[in-house]
Amino acid sequence: MATSEPRATGGDQDPNSANLRPPSTSTTLEFITQASFLLPxxxxxxDLLPAKNGEEPTLQFLLEVVDILTNYVxxxxxxxxxxxDFHHPHQLLEGIEGFNLELSDQPESLEQILVDCRDTLKYGxxxxxxxxxxxxxxxxxxxxxxxxxxxxxxxTNMFTYEIAPVFVLMEQLTLKKMREMIGWPNGEGDGLFSPGGAISNMYSVMIARYKYFPEVKTKGMSAAPRLVLFTSEHSHYSIKKAGAALGFGTDNVILLSTDERGRVIPADLEAKVIDAKQKGYVPLFVNATAGSTVYGAFDPINEIADICEKYNLWLHVDGAWGGGLLMSRKHRHKLSGIERANSVTWNPHKMMGVPLQCSAILVREKGILAGCNSMCAGYLFQPDKQYDVTYDTGDKAIQCGRHVDIFxxxxxxxxxxxxxxxxxxxxxxxxxxxxxxxxxxxxxxxxxxxxxxxxxxxxxxxxxxxxxxxxxxxxxxxxxxxxxxxxxxxxxxxxxxxxxxxxxxxxxxxxxxxxxxxxxxxxxxxxxxxxxxxxxxxx
Amino acid sequence: MATSEPRATGGDQDPNSANLRPPSTSTTLEFITQASFLLPxxxxxxDLLPAKNGEEPTLQFLLEVVDILTNYVxxxxxxxxxxxDFHHPHQLLEGIEGFNLELSDQPESLEQILVDCRDTLKYGxxxxxxxxxxxxxxxxxxxxxxxxxxxxxxxTNMFTYEIAPVFVLMEQLTLKKMREMIGWPNGEGDGLFSPGGAISNMYSVMIARYKYFPEVKTKGMSAAPRLVLFTSEHSHYSIKKAGAALGFGTDNVILLSTDERGRVIPADLEAKVIDAKQKGYVPLFVNATAGSTVYGAFDPINEIADICEKYNLWLHVDGAWGGGLLMSRKHRHKLSGIERANSVTWNPHKMMGVPLQCSAILVREKGILAGCNSMCAGYLFQPDKQYDVTYDTGDKAIQCGRHVDIFxxxxxxxxxxxxxxxxxxxxxxxxxxxxxxxxxxxxxxxxxxxxxxxxxxxxxxxxxxxxxxxxxxxxxxxxxxxxxxxxxxxxxxxxxxxxxxxxxxxxxxxxxxxxxxxxxxxxxxxxxxxxxxxxxxxx
Missing domain, CATH: 3.90.1150.170 (Aspartate Aminotransferase, domain 1)
Structure with missing residues (x-):
């Protein structure tokens, strides 16, 4: 197997770094104390696991990686x-200071892999x-x-309790806590962690459509009248993206005017709902933004909720950015009325400092996520398992495999x-x-x-x-x-x-x-x- | 701040574990050698970073976690x-052997956090x-x-070169290598890593629709005739899910018959295409599965491609499971004809052993992903940045934030x-x-x-x-x-x-x-x- 000498890393390499030097003394970590390190x-x-006798090299390699990471931290x-340390794309592509991004047919040495890790962090x-x-x-x-x-x-993967028992339960309990903070009675409802706020917002549009026009699931959009969505001109572009993707069309995503602080003007919403109805369209969904991307504005949820109730519209609150304020007794009043929403997006990976990615879609009505998305795949969601299969979450999602974002x-x-x-x-x-x-x-x-x-x-x-x-x-x-x-x-x-x-x-x-x-x-x-x-x- | 004694972990705790014992000897890791560990x-x-003097406790904590993880490995x-170590949901929810999944208003001690980590792995x-x-x-x-x-x-996040320069380039180079292996000339084309094969398949349906009926993006599905998708009765359920989500309706996802090995019968595809056309529907998209979920069957791509060319249909190959065989000179013939596909799903997190999640959607036509999905959000994709903004990938995706799956x-x-x-x-x-x-x-x-x-x-x-x-x-x-x-x-x-x-x-x-x-x-x-x-x- 061809290996090559590791290429030099960038100029600011720390001369005190232990990288590439073999460990020579004992440590407190059990794994290290069990290993007798050999040069080179x-x-x-x-040499790495699952190779025979791979434990020591595996430990040694992982600890070298951790050394790089803790230094970075x-x-x-x-x-x-x-x-x-900014570089233009062409500079990095040319292989700056020996950092070669190109992939090869032949393997690199482990030393080079460690250099690659250091360089990846250096230029990030x-x-x-x-x-x-x-x-x-x-x-x-x-x-x-x-x-x-x-x-x-x-x-592991979130789709079944079978292979993610602890994570599935953690997700369930955490979503319940989040629903309690929203103010839904007893924290009842439903939800999922999804790959980001845009997908969470997309879920909200999908389930709103399913609630009012469930036949769209089988017959498509032609089974529904012309449906219209409403969102602020300051709202996140994912509502428009969802409109395009889900077959509504961006023309049917009506942008609402805002005041000088970027907050939706409720009267504008009502006027536009009436206008759409007069044109023969069917208003379906209103997105209220709790913490807009640029201004950080909170739409007046209660006033919007009044209009949604009056005209029988789905109310979604996009709290991707502002949802975190629900955790603060001092600031949660800015989301007052959120308990009247039918669905909420809330990204702990934003205001709450959780590592990327961590976004929740929360739904007040239990069962509607599954109703909207289930396809009942027999190979994954067998009804004859030995445990309570209502804990399997996969059929509620538009994903099949789903990353563990909860832990x-x-x-x-x-x-x-x-x-x-x-x-x-x-x-x-x-x-x-x-x-x-x-x-x-x-x-x-x-x-x-x-x-x-x-x-x-x-x-x-x-x-x-x-x-x-x-x-x-x-x-x-x-x-x-x-x-x-x-x-x-x-x-x-x-x-x-x-x-x-x-x-x-x-x-x-x-x-x-x-x-x-x-x-x-x-x-x-x-x-x-x-x-x-x-x-x-x-x- | 209230803290509590750590609860005991489960019965099989390793008595040799270093957990909860303070490190007492020096190690080769630079960070450790710099730290003078203190009891308790x-x-x-x-105490953790960003707290003042947080470096030592942070290192100590992370190394304890790594000790747990390397033991697990x-x-x-x-x-x-x-x-x-199987337990039913109610057993875990009841707090088996002190493992308490419930969240609290008050913080836990770091010792308890380490116990929680051990228990999470123990019951997984x-x-x-x-x-x-x-x-x-x-x-x-x-x-x-x-x-x-x-x-x-x-x-970090994949949406811009600005905050993920190295990862964006790695993604670009890796997708090109994958397209070369598919056999597209010079590896040209487009692509993205997405949160799993179901989303990758959803992309393929979206871009097929955009290719033939771009006006759907703005006007919705009502601007198109009744569109029909074709996929094997053995194919992954995500094609049907995409049909439901994107507004086609599952009735318009036509299932194709298979032979006894689970492979699509091309004559059945042609018959169903003709039948759909006779009914006045518009055949749009054919999914050929390369490695079906249950049987591992490879549909005959070349024969399907012939029919797609004859009737001007988008050909997608779902190689979520079987795509990896392209890496094998011995087995890649099973995907013969894949170079004729318009789009391909390929999940390195399946057959290639890459950790979850890692799924690619690959597209032969350059620019169509952006055409289909871009909304040109000014706050994220500023055209007046100092670098070549064609490297920003975010507007090609249906996501906004996108997890780094490439590294x-x-x-x-x-x-x-x-x-x-x-x-x-x-x-x-x-x-x-x-x-x-x-x-x-x-x-x-x-x-x-x-x-x-x-x-x-x-x-x-x-x-x-x-x-x-x-x-x-x-x-x-x-x-x-x-x-x-x-x-x-x-x-x-x-x-x-x-x-x-x-x-x-x-x-x-x-x-x-x-x-x-x-x-x-x-x-x-x-x-x-x-x-x-x-x-x-x-x-």
Missing amino acids: FPSPLL KKTFDRSTKVL VRTGHPRFFNQLSSGLDIIGLAGEWLTSTAN KFWLMWKAKGTVGFEQHIDKCLDLSQYLYNKIKNREGYKMVFDGVPQHTNVCFWYIPPSLRGMPDGEERREKLHRVAPKIKAMMMESGTTMVGYQPQGNKVNFFRMVVSNPAATQSDIDFLIDELERLGHDL | FPSPLL KKTFDRSTKVL VRTGHPRFFNQLSSGLDIIGLAGEWLTSTAN KFWLMWKAKGTVGFEQHIDKCLDLSQYLYNKIKNREGYKMVFDGVPQHTNVCFWYIPPSLRGMPDGEERREKLHRVAPKIKAMMMESGTTMVGYQPQGNKVNFFRMVVSNPAATQSDIDFLIDELERLGHDL
Whole structure:
């Protein structure tokens, strides 16, 4: 079997790293103490389990990997480490500093595999870094990480109790707790963890359709009248994607107007429902967003629920981003009325810091998920098993195999308690308010909307000195539109911090700060402001 | 913060485990050598990173977790360990041996978290055990496991190059290699890793519809005529699920007849296409299965492709289970004609032993995935980024966030080379042929279909002595139908092995053996046969 010398890793390799050096002393880990390490480090892949006598090389290899990972974890929280070491695609594809992404017919040595692991982390982005503010999901929770390591070691599938007994029960209990927090009586209802908020939202549209037009399952959309969905112009694009995928068509996803804070105007919803009915269409579904992606806005759920009840519409609440606030006694009022929803999307992998992916679709009516999706495959869901097969979840899902997303979340809940999530959320909201207070009247900043943000989203323009005296008009707009992308590019080149930007409606590019990482502190907010001004001052 | 004494774990706790004992000696791992361990083991959650001085407790905690996991890995390959320790749902819910699944408002101690981790593994199923034959996905690849540990430590998201530069490129290069193996010229085309074969199959139906009726994206299914999909009666139920979800309706998913080996009869496809057209429906899409779930059958792709070309239909090949055979020079002929497909599903997490989840949807026409799914969300896919934004993959997907499924697969390919996958596949097919040869004429066994299996699926009835002399008829059928569930229940109670069973069509419950775990050997097949006979002898 051909093996090759490991290629050198990048220039900043830690000279103290134990990588590639054979362990030489005993440790407390049982596995290590049982192993007598031999020089040289095992090279052929055939040495690892299930190979005969594969235990020692397997342990040695895994511990080397863990050494790489724990070093990465340590550096992730170290503010003297960059958030990223940016390279363009063509640079990485050309094989920078010996890091070769191409796959080959022949195996690599284990030493090279370890180098590949180091390089993969080196050229990636530290999403757990206290100064990474780029996405709604950030942070690196140590308990959640341990949960993911265990999940991948257990390597099973959620579709049946038979092969995932513990995880299936954990999912059931956790979903019940989440439904209790939503406020559905006794936490009754149904639900699943799905591969992300977009799929959870897609579920909500599917089950709404099944509730009102169950014949669509067998006969298709031609069995239903022209159905219309309603969602905010500020809502997540996944509602439109679901409309396209499920056969409604994006033209039948009606966008609702919002106030200056990005919240749906209930009167606009009612007007558009009436308009659709007058055209002969059938209003089916309303999505209320609890925590919009850009503004962090919470739609007024109670007022929307009144309209849904009046016109007999399915009410879904997309709390992918804002659902976490239900854990906070101080902030949960922002979702007031959520207990009136028929379904809820809630992503613990966003505001609650659970590792990716962890998204729940929660449904008030029990049995409707199965009714909508079941196909009763005999080879998987045998009714004559020896246990209570109502615990098999697979036939409720549009997936067959389903990744175990529950364990890390369950373990974090165990470790933090509900109170720990509450502290996490309150802290992040406090920190974004700190940012807001700091920049709302600061020279060179303009807020995109007025008032204290509802969520951790703080949206603002940074206005370089060269634009501050310029009269408002097309030229200034065009120049300002280019400021955020330029600063972002410089941030990424220097690797010091990351924050997102985007245009919205007729508003030119602005920054959207979000905080979901409990590692971030006021000093990181101060750093961000300094960095914006350092990079943007001369634009 | 309230903490409690850790509850005892189950009875078989290893007395040599280092768990809960503080490390006391130095090790070679850099992190350990830097840490001076203090008694007692850190208890409050607040000690872990990002807490001040959190490095040492974090390392200590993670190493304790790794100790639990490496012990589990070691035992997984140990044939003296049970495959599972079965308990009914109510037993686990009642809190067996102190294992409490309920979530609480207050945090647990770190010691208790470690106990929870041990218990979670204890009451789970060892899907990597050499005698676990229950699912198409089995085994525990050490390199793949390391890849998953790294993936969860990196904790990022596939939607943009910006936050997943290395993983995005790995996905691109790996998909190209897969397309080359399919036989598309220069490996051109498109693709994505999706959350499982059912979603990959759903993609294929979506893009077929978009190709022929792009206006459905905006106008919905009412803009298209009555569209019909074709798939084998032996195919995976996800095609029907996609038909239901996407608004076609399951009545418009036409099931094709198969021969005695479970392969589609091309003449039946053509007859049904003609029949649909005569009824005024529009045939759109044909799914050919490469490796059916129960029989492991490969539909004759070339003959099906001829019909698809003749009638201008989209050809999808569902190679979720059989796609891996493309890696084997000996077996890839079974997928002959796959290069004529418009799209292919291929799950490396099945036959190639990659940890769950890892499923690819591959598409011959470039750009059609984006055409079908893009919504151009400005906040995520800004056109004015500093890098080449064609590397951003998010708008091709129906998901927004997308889990990093590529790294473990890429790393395994690096470590094994293509030749390593070939060896794995050839070995598993040899082993299933060993089983087939051993039981085909053995007393008490009857094969469900004649001839050497095409894949590793070996389908058979075990006939207990009490039924062997009984004349064929309804009474014998009913009794035989109950044999497999009874044996399976006893297997699970004794925890010695696991193998699946199901009815199919008018055939009563039979066993479906599959081999995808390279840890399995002839001795494990012998064991399975002995165990079947031991448990089933007196039924």
